[in-house]
Amino acid sequence: MQAKTNIGGQAVIEGVMMRGPGHIATAVREPSGNITVKKEPLVSISDRYPILKKPMLRGVVALAEALVYGLKALSFSAQASGEEEEQLTTKEILMTMGFAFVLAVVLFVIIPTWAAKFIHSIADDPMVFNLFEGLLRLAIFFAYVVAISVMKDIRRVFMYHGAEHKAIHAYEAGAPLDVEHVRPFSTLHPRCGTNFLLIVMLVSVFVFAFLGWPDLWLRIATRVALLPLIAGIGYEIIRYAGRSDKRWVAVAITPGLWLQKLTTREPSDDMIEVAICALEAVKPDGEVKANA
Structure with a gap:
């Protein structure tokens, strides 16, 4: 069987965004019940500057572009599903990304490294x-995922997340892309962003362990400065895991798959239909419709 092109995705409000080799498509279920699909060319800065496709660098570029395209898809889905009246402007997207970055630094850098000082009484290494800081960071991450997973609106997004994974699994297996054939596939996928975030957390524990324990602000500065390196390492790991069928790799990514049980849910058939529409829109031009 011919190898399939890697396609990634993201759940959005009442829909799914899929990213293929040349296009991005966001499919959303409108209040009327119809599915609307927005398809646009995928323009990557790494196409202009090929050096950015090198290992380590490509992970940082992929993460930044995923954030930008993901926010655009969320904005479109909010409008198409009736949640918002208009889409975000470029300025609003940049402001949202900036706020998200600051919040992430506070939650996963400042709070853990500040709180670690309280074990001085029992250790001096x-x-x-x-x-200990790394364990706190993981605990905050798990608590955050658990907290949002019980929210009603987020549960629906997680159901679309499951539909996205099922559709991609079916595509990669060469199965017909219709609801009947897509439904039996797993909601868990090794290339999921949840896996990536967990790997980044674990890599950061290892990298930061050898940095010593300078003053608080220097610790914060070094951790923020090393985020691109850690993201690059995490990307290479998740990229390798997605292409490898080695037993030890399957064992290594198992914790990430377990975590996906919190960030995915079994979707309804109409959600699977939306995911299929998004995937069909980004398949390479040379591939015919799988259910034709």
Whole structure:
């Protein structure tokens, strides 16, 4: 069987965004029940500057572009589903990204590295402080995922997340892209962004463990400065895991798959239909419709 092109995706409000080799498409279920699809060319800065396709660099570029395209897809889905009257402007997208970055730094950098000082009474080894900080960071991350997973609106997004994974699994297996054939596939996928975030957390624990324990603001500065490196490492790991069928790789990514049980839900048939529409829109031009 011919290898399929890697296609990634993201759940949005009442829909799914899919990213193929040349296009991005967002399919949304409108209040009327119809499915609207917005398809646009995928323009990557790495096409203009090929050096950015090199290992480590490509992960940072992929993450930044995923954030931009993801916010655009969310904005479109909010409008198409009737949640918002108009889409975000470029300025609003940049402001949202900036706010999200600051919030992430506060939650996953400042709070853990500040709180780690409270174990001074039982340890004085800098590596112990760093490892404790890493455990706090993981605990905050898990608590955040659990907290949002019980929200009603987020549960629907997680159902669309499951539909996205099922559609991609079916495509990669060469199955017909219709609801009947897509439904049996798993809601868990090794290339999921949830896996990526967990890997980034674990890589950060390892990297930061050897940085010593300087003053608080220097710790914060070094951790923020090293985020691109850590994201690059995480991207290479998730990229390898998505292409490998080695047993040890399957075992290594198992915790990420377990975590996806919180960030995905079994979708309804109409959600699977939306995911299929998005995927069909971004398949390479040379591939015929799988259910034709």
